[in-house]
Amino acid sequence: xxxxxxxxxxxxxxxxxxxxxxxxxxxxxxxxxxxxxxxxxxxxxxxxxxxxxxxxxxxxxxxxxxxxxxxxxxxxxxxxxxxxxxxxxxxxxxxxxxxxxxxxxxxxxxxxxxxxxxxxxxxxxxxxxxxxxxxxxxxxxxxxxxxxxxxxxxxxxxxxxxxxxxxxxxxxxxxxxxxxxxxxxxxxxxxxxxxxxxxxxxxxxxxxxxxxxxxxxxxxxxxxxxxxxxxxxxxxxxxxxxxxxxxxxxxxxxxxxxxxxxxxxxxxxxxxxxxxxxxxxxxxxxxxxxxxxxxxxxxxxxxxxxxxxxxxxxxxxxxxxxxxxxxxxxxxxxxxxxxxxxxxxxxxxxxxxxxxxxxxxxxxxxxxxxxxxxxxxxxxxxxxxxxxxxxxxxxxxxxxxxxxxxxxxxxxxxxxxxxxxxxxxxxxxxxxxxxxxxxxxxxxxxxxxxxxxxxxxxxxxxxxxxxxxxxxxxxxxxxxxxxxxxxxxxxxxxxxxxxxxxxxxxxxxxxxxxxxxxxxxxxxxxxxxxxxxxxxxxxxxxxxxxxxxxxxxxxxxxxxxxxxxxxxxxxxxxxxxxxxxxxxxxxxxxxxxxxxxxxxxxxxxxxxxxxxxxxxxxxxxxxxxxxxxxxxxxxxxxxxxxxxxxxxxxxxxxxxxxxxxxxxxxxxxxxxxxxxxxxxxxxxxxxxxxxxxxxxxxxxxxxxxxxxxxxxxxxxxxxxxxxxxxxxxxxxxxxxxxxxxxxxxxxxxxxxxxxxxxxxxxxxxxxxxxxxxxxxxxxxxxxxxxxxxxxxxxxxxxxxxxxxxxxxxxxxxxxxxxxxxxxxxxxxxxxxxxxxxxxxxxxxxxxxxxxxxxxxxxxxxxxxxxxxxxxxxxxxxxxxxxxxxxxxxxxxxxxxxxxxxxxxxxxxxxxxxxxxxxxxxxxxxxxxxxxxxxxxxxxxxxxxx
Numbered sequence: 001x002x003x004x005x006x007x008x009x010x011x012x013x014x015x016x017x018x019x020x021x022x023x024x025x026x027x028x029x030x031x032x033x034x035x036x037x038x039x040x041x042x043x044x045x046x047x048x049x050x051x052x053x054x055x056x057x058x059x060x061x062x063x064x065x066x067x068x069x070x071x072x073x074x075x076x077x078x079x080x081x082x083x084x085x086x087x088x089x090x091x092x093x094x095x096x097x098x099x100x101x102x103x104x105x106x107x108x109x110x111x112x113x114x115x116x117x118x119x120x121x122x123x124x125x126x127x128x129x130x131x132x133x134x135x136x137x138x139x140x141x142x143x144x145x146x147x148x149x150x151x152x153x154x155x156x157x158x159x160x161x162x163x164x165x166x167x168x169x170x171x172x173x174x175x176x177x178x179x180x181x182x183x184x185x186x187x188x189x190x191x192x193x194x195x196x197x198x199x200x201x202x203x204x205x206x207x208x209x210x211x212x213x214x215x216x217x218x219x220x221x222x223x224x225x226x227x228x229x230x231x232x233x234x235x236x237x238x239x240x241x242x243x244x245x246x247x248x249x250x251x252x253x254x255x256x257x258x259x260x261x262x263x264x265x266x267x268x269x270x271x272x273x274x275x276x277x278x279x280x281x282x283x284x285x286x287x288x289x290x291x292x293x294x295x296x297x298x299x300x301x302x303x304x305x306x307x308x309x310x311x312x313x314x315x316x317x318x319x320x321x322x323x324x325x326x327x328x329x330x331x332x333x334x335x336x337x338x339x340x341x342x343x344x345x346x347x348x349x350x351x352x353x354x355x356x357x358x359x360x361x362x363x364x365x366x367x368x369x370x371x372x373x374x375x376x377x378x379x380x381x382x383x384x385x386x387x388x389x390x391x392x393x394x395x396x397x398x399x400x401x402x403x404x405x406x407x408x409x410x411x412x413x414x415x416x417x418x419x420x421x422x423x424x425x426x427x428x429x430x431x432x433x434x435x436x437x438x439x440x441x442x443x444x445x446x447x448x449x450x451x452x453x454x455x456x457x458x459x460x461x462x463x464x465x466x467x468x469x470x471x472x473x474x475x476x477x478x479x480x481x482x483x484x485x486x487x488x489x490x491x492x493x494x495x496x497x498x499x500x501x502x503x504x505x506x507x508x509x510x511x512x513x514x515x516x517x518x519x520x521x522x523x524x525x526x527x528x529x530x531x532x533x534x535x536x537x538x539x540x541x542x543x544x545x546x547x548x549x550x551x552x553x554x555x556x557x558x559x560x561x562x563x564x565x566x567x568x569x570x571x572x573x574x575x576x577x578x579x580x581x582x583x584x585x586x587x588x589x590x591x592x593x594x595x596x597x598x599x600x601x602x603x604x605x606x607x608x609x610x611x612x613x614x615x616x617x618x619x620x621x622x623x624x625x626x627x628x629x630x631x632x633x634x635x636x637x638x639x640x641x642x643x644x645x646x647x648x649x650x651x652x653x654x655x656x657x658x659x660x661x662x663x664x665x666x667x668x669x670x671x672x673x674x675x676x677x678x679x680x681x682x683x684x685x686x687x688x689x690x691x692x693x694x695x696x697x698x699x700x701x702x703x704x705x706x707x708x709x710x711x712x713x714x715x716x717x718x719x720x721x722x723x724x725x726x727x728x729x730x731x732x733x734x735x736x737x738x739x740x741x742x743x744x745x746x747x748x749x750x751x752x753x754x755x756x757x758x759x760x761x762x763x764x765x766x767x768x769x770x771x772x773x774x775x776x777x778x779x780x781x782x783x784x785x786x787x788x789x790x791x792x793x794x795x796x797x798x799x800x801x802x803x804x805x806x807x808x809x810x811x812x813x814x815x816x817x818x819x820x821x822x823x824x825x826x827x828x829x830x831x832x833x834x835x836x837x838x839x840x841x842x843x844x845x846x847x848x849x850x851x852x853x854x855x856x857x858x859x860x861x862x863x864x865x866x867x868x869x870x871x872x873x874x875x876x877x878x879x880x881x882x883x884x885x886x887x888x889x890x891x892x893x894x895x896x897x898x899x900x901x902x903x904x905x906x907x908x909x910x911x912x913x914x915x916x917x918x919x920x921x922x923x924x925x926x927x928x929x930x931x932x933x934x935x936x937x938x939x940x941x942x943x944x945x
Contacts, residue, residue: 608657
């Protein structure tokens, strides 16, 4: 498709997601015809079939007044497509037909498919770009043409179409820092609950819980029912399921195979709901028991082989943009089924959108976070007498790293691969490229009267090129100084590996190291990936590792190095199986390091994309556009050796490449809008029961500020809160269902003008019935200003004429949990002071407090009293100009509160309210607090509070 676009700038670019529907070459022609743009705005320019390439190369397509590229007529889409496919795949054009399946007949994978469409686009800039998710629908060459034809009606001239002279070539950088290639280690980080429900949880109509067979599923269903969320416990996932909680990871397992089977079961469950969650959204949750830290500590034993569940969840989150996903790890040690169910329910109802959460048996909550850390050098357990077994080490990037290892250390290398080093057919001698080999094979088959298909040619060519690559790499390792043996075996077959290693031990001695680099890809969305494709990708990595560990169990290993992928840490479109397998490698490495008690250096390297043969120029451009750096081969090879001589054995899981999204340096692209669900009831917020007006609990303004600040922090986890401004009370919120737990609200957060430093927030009522509160929040990458301001000495303010017991009895509506004013100190027409108790003093439940909400509410209570003192009228807040916090969380009391009046007129008071901690330093400040006087008829109640 890319080549067709290169030759025909008037064609719109092709969405990759549509490509999967194109099955044959005939479909390609139909597709192109359907997408042909209208030519009514410009004179037709007939182009002969044989002169398409020449005419486009020498003359730019004209542009219509509407900005659309005009389209040459009489294009032979079939010939154009066949030329491109022949060029990009090496197949002789004469054997291509339109009904050939891109994957089954031609072996065109997702990467090659993108390359073809890109070539079409390069030559035909008028075609719209192709969304990768659409490419999966294009099955045959005929589908490609149909897609192109249908795309022609969507032609639009991009900013770069009018002049290729404006294209900027990125400067080539030589340093790793300039290349953006970092090194990141994984650590466990404590994190409190945010108070928000998992997005989509409350809205799910058909919530299902896959049975764990230990009683936890039934207990969880009851816990959810108590919160008015109905969920059915199931063995098989029904088709109408729009919310799935997979508890298979909590089952008892007897061995590693049991754990591997649960990974596969989870994939099949996800596949069953993938279509629905892709189209309409929903909820997908996996729960496992690997110690509450996802196996990072290495203490989960064989249960670490369950760790692929997180890779599945992260990939699902990428593929299902409308859905909400979460991976939970519960340390079940010493807990009953009811307690475990309660932990899970609490996470679902108060853990917000956090993707990967560990829950310890003591109730603490953690997530995993990546930290930048350079590798150190302290020697190595490897030397020229080391005997290393390396899977996948004869080809690809693993071979390149071993060549570098041979140069620097010269160990003995036993390489395991599946490719037989057969002699090439005589007809291929002198044929260097993929296309030349296929042409030679076709000519030889015809000469001998043998039928041959494109897939036959592809397989034969692949074997020839693979054998050539292996022979070249083996020679390079020998020239670098290592003794090398190549073993033809399937790394997943433990028996074959065991037999092969016997001869290695006999010749070289005991095995001292393992390098597991074998891996295959079969990129498909979860909805489209077949069980057979899953097994091939998953087993190569996972069962391959199991076989290597089993066959070297009696060897005194000094080194275990696993080639994982950043896909395991982050998930990746179309690579659910690959992400799952690599995450298992990561966590098995943690377990092996602990089990071997420091006697073996263990490393799992999560590589980012390499600038190697697997990355086509198109993909390279895609990575560059997305800001994802590629690892040059020489840089990656040297990084590999450096990891093996690193001086910190505790750094087991390593990311080398771009910063992961869980790193403060690598936040993924944020959505323009975030909606968080908020369940407000007596169980979650018992103190609000003391904030009643007309005997109905009412949401406090100070709590809204807290919710807004928490939302902003979730939206920008790598930034710091600066301030909340322009908080408006549009409509107060009465909690009519506070006792029975059915009050659900939504906090909406949006960027202002595309700048995530400035956010608009709104608290939306049930059923989306409009905003009740609105505000703006500013965030910054800089640390918040350290406000140095101390409480000034009081200059003899007159005493209040009331005491604390009187104000809560006759003037304020606040019940015991909100009676935070502990003493009234002084008051005048311009100032009021008091001493407050904060969250800790009032014994409010521990939470993710951004502010001391109890203290803030106490300041607003002081403003009510100041209004009564001056106007003899009660008032309630309607607007707060700004709220600043100079102290994160509860303020250590007693808290001095100072109100400074700014105006009293037109039934309104305006003031600033400052809060000072025990050390006398300012901790928070409310600016321009507007209080409006209440009519006498509503003195004891008002809905705007």
